[in-house]
Amino acid sequence: MPDLPELAAAFTAALHDAGIAVGPDRTRSFARALTLLAPSTTRELRHCALATLVSDPEQIELFDGVFREVFGGAADRGAQRGQPGDPPRSLPNTVPGRVPGTRTDTAGGRGRDADAQPRTAPVPLAASPLDRLAGRDFADLSAEELARLSEVMRTLVLRTPTRPSRRRRTAHHGARIDLRRTLSAGRRTGGYPLRLRRFAPRARPRDLIVLCDISGSMEPYARALLQLLYCAARATHAEVFTFATRLTRLTPVLRRGGPDDALARAGRAAPDWSGGTRIADCLAEFNERFGRRGMAHGAVVALVSDGWDTGPPADLATHMARLSRVAYRVVWVNPRTASPRYRPLVAGMAAALPYCDAVVSAHNLAALDDFAAALYARRCHR
Incomplete structure (x- = not known):
């Protein structure tokens, strides 16, 4: 038996x-x-x-x-x-x-x-309601299900790979010798340093930057993705931007107050909600105003968009190439890729693909695991 x-x-x-x-x-x-x-x-x-x-x-x-x-x-x-x-x-x-x-x-x-x-x-x-919600597309959720989704997303932790910092820590097998501690310890043995003290740089999480498309073509996913932006803004070393026809920095708005108030203020702070899409122009503005100042250097950058762009594809390719040269990793989040019939036929998406380290859908709660894993993965060599 x-x-x-x-x-x-x-x-x-x-x-x-x-x-x-x-x-x-x-x-x-x-x-x-x-x-x-x-x-x-x-x-x-x-x-x-x-x-x-x-x-x-x-x-x-x-x-x-x-x-x-x-x-x-x-x-x-x-x-x-x-x-x-x-x-x-x-x-x-x-x-x-x-x-x-x-x-x-x-x-x-x-x-x-x-x-x-x-x-x-x-x-x-x-x-359970959570199991039923896990496989539902964000675009099909009702207002009640979105409220339940918000509670789940508040527990979501977005992590990025680590990078060496200027701070140091004691390490038995460190690459460099800590001369000060070695000489200090040598005073106990008559001035002879019998043991070399070593140190290694401390590791800190890489910065996370999320740029989210809030144009009309992304409106079915905007309500759920705005909650994802709130989770990203609460993470350490994170910056959140939205774009449609212009670039808007939402980090200060999302970090203040509770989630409901923060999301309401974020919706009011973006004047181009459900407007047209100028991905190349907004990406150029980000590179010029923030990327050159060091925000994107060594950071993990996530672009949330379906790739619909009204500008020339060559412009988007130029600014994506510029971003990929300074960022540690570029992750493109496109909810449309969840369909098995999806093909990158949109000119903007096709122009951006060569400069992306990963493309994920994040179209439902279960797919957010792939998104979190893509953020935490190491850089691939292009």
Whole structure:
């Protein structure tokens, strides 16, 4: 008789092979549900698995097919309903009242198979709101879902690679000798430095710069991406800009007050909201006013745009090349790339691609993991 971990691992592995994304967290939740609820029928077992392993209603049919193969046709929902007087069907190869591998208390004769009573507990039939929200496109979210998304995004941490700073730290295998500490320690041994003291530069996170397109073509994603800008502005060494027909620095606005007030002020501070798009002109302004002053030197720069530009593509390529020469890493965030039919046919996007280290979609909550990973990755050699 298989034990509980083997049951959970085998079933979740079968789901994963069938195309349902089942990670270690959901496997652990499934095993915990089996331990707490101790389902005695295949219907109860299906409810446990459905509540912990499935996050999209479209996956239920595929889930039932895998469940039917593993547990011998017990996943037929029509047959599970039965008649009011019908006895419930037991799990295959199990004793009623027990899940394979669960322990029973034999002290004092309690917990025997004949006396075991199945536990009853309400089983949720749908995934949590957060799981359902993870796969939804930002452009399709309602106002209530956007409010829930804001709460989740406040816990998002955007990290960048480290860079050596001018500050030093003691290191046993440092590349340079700390002459002052070496001579100071030598006074304890008659003036002879018996041990060389070394130091290495301290590491600090690289600056993060986010330039977000708020033109009309990006309006379906603007509400969610503005919350992403708030998260970026709260990060250490971060600068946030928006652009459509002009460049607007929003860092001071987003760093003051609570998230709701900050987002409202940010919307009022950008006068070109849902306007036209002049990516090349705004990027040229950023390079001239901020990039040359050192803001972009060695920084990770994220450009959030679909690539629609009213200017000549050659101008955008020129300013992107200039930016890539001073920035440590350039990440382009284009929600349109989430579609499998997407092709970089827009002239602006095609002109910018050769100067990007990574292109990600960030079109939903699950895709933000790729965005965070792209920011934290090391520079690739072009």
